[in-house]
Amino acid sequence: MKSNCLKTTTCQERKKDPIEMLQSGQLVKVCAPMVRYSKLAFRTLVRKYNCDLCYTPMIVAADFVRSVKARDSEFTTNQGDCPLIVQFAANDARLLADAAHIVCPYANGIDINCGCPQRWAMSEGYGACLINQPELIQDMVKQVRNQVENPRFSVSIKIRIQDDLTRTVDLCRKAEATGVSWITVHGRTVAERHQPVHYDAIKIIKENISVPVIANGDIKTLKEAENVCEITGTNGVMVARGLLANPALFAGYEETPLKCIWDWIDIALELGTPYMCFHQHLMYMMEKITSRQEKRIFNALCSTSAVLDYLTDHYGT
Structure with missing residues (x-):
């Protein structure tokens, strides 16, 4: 695993704690996990422009655990890359816990991808198909909690909503009961791609759980981020394509300076x-x-x- 000048100071010893940030009452601005794009260099850039929290691209936990080559190519960080969440695609609790144990000295937490709608991910049992398996999500959260001793190490999930929103709320409540640190909600179903985001659904989820919630979907300006946070009552907003087009979005720029x-x-x-x-x-x-x-x-x-x-x-x- 490459560390690019990583020194002895680890993320757990740094002052920025994403859980505390999400409980602060201030809008937390988050760079989404983006395949090929949200790597160290881009994370470094958006942090210069008021991004509070960054995610790695989605990493397949099984490959990460089994292959040194995969670890070296998929996860690169440095001392300034903090706070950092490593997102994993997983459907095996033990392998996910092992992956979390490997990255825990270099990151603030891990996130379980329960929202990716791509066919390859769902065919492998990853991503959005997990929203129909709340017991598996619970098991994965528990196993990570048992494997990683640091209580400040976060375990979060990123989901899409379901057609029956009561099922999504139930999923979130079960995850909360198991010890999930926060939940990121992309306000579309698996079948929806470019349709309007259901911010009302995110609001309902937020109202029914106690852990922090991050809203995700179609945010392109800082003003939109602030509006979404106000509409949904969430603790933060996560942006993907908006940051690709304008990495200075969170600093209030309308287009890339x-x-x-x-x-x-x-x-x-x-x-x-x-x-x-x-x-x-x-x-x-x-x-x-x-x-x-x-x-x-x-x-x-x-x-x-x-x-x-x-x-x-x-x-x-």
Whole structure:
């Protein structure tokens, strides 16, 4: 497992505690787990722009436990990468507990993905299919609690809602009774993709449990984040695509500022981000600030040097 200058100080010894943050009464701003995207370099960037809590991309717990190669490629952190939640895809309580034990010195907690609607995940028994298996979720939470001795190490779940909301509320109550630290609710069902988010459902869930709740779904500005928090009564908001398009969203910017673009370049180059990821993030960030013709040119660039030359020529340093 790579640690990129990780020193002896571990996350548990640092002052930022996500559970305390979520109980503070202040809006907690969260970067979602995003496959390929919410890695160390991007987490470093959004933290510079008022993001309070970051998640890793979803990691398959079984592979992580069994393969050193998987650990090295899937989980990279450093001392400044805190507070940090490692999200796992799992359907085996023992393997999840083992994975949590491995990451506990380097993270503030783990999250169980119970919301991913992708076919491959559900076919493997991961993701959103778990919302129909509350007993398995309870077992996984219990096993992690038993395996990790640190009481400040959080165990959370991220879910989607069900067509029958009473079942979702029941699931959340069972998770709460088992010791889950908080619950993130994406306000759509498994079948829904781009339909409006059911913030009313998130509100009902929040009203029926005592642990903190994070609202997730279609938040694109800081104002929207604040509105969603007010509407739902939740303790925080989680953003995915909105942050990809504008990593400075939580700092109140309506679109990606040029400083953020150059910050990304500095961070990505320092941490050795692969070119495809480096370039793709820039394509997302520049979507709103470039013309169609500029997009065609920029998106076709094939090297870091070409990207740097283009940005220097068009936007200065």
